[in-house]
Amino acid sequence: MSLRSRLPIAVAACALAVTALATPAAAGDEWGDDDPQSSSGNHQGQGQGQGQGQNQGQNQNSRLARGVVTASSLALRSAPNRGGQIIRWAERGEVVSIFCRTNGQSVQGNRQWYLLTDGTWAWGSARYIRTLGSAPRWC
Secondary structure, three states: OOHHHHHHHHHHHHHHHHHHHHHHHHHHHHHOOOOHHHOOOOOOOOOOOHHHHHHHHHOOOOOOEEEEEOOOEEEEEOOOOOOOOEEEEEEOOOEEEEEEEEEEEEEOOEEEEEEEOOOOOEEEEHHHEEEEOOOOOEO
């Protein structure tokens, strides 16, 4: 296969990769505030400033669920499996916004993974994230 015939394929692959990376970031703008402190009291320390949290929570999009990290340090990945690239680390007690859930690689008997929207879009194993309130929707 000559370079001339491979070039359009390479350009299309790059364009697809850039689109895939940019799309979740752009989509995050329409879901509202991703600040963990703005939930309607569904986070640790909910007794503090409860009235203020309830007012802010009314403005938050109901499609996002919340969860708290239970592992001492949780790798958040680019795919719902242990082979995905590590995007960032979440620490125990961190409250995260959950966009949706899907089945992926089993982690200690739990196949569910959550797509998190906190600054970066990354997957975290549901085995180490306890949901607060209602269960996240399916992807």
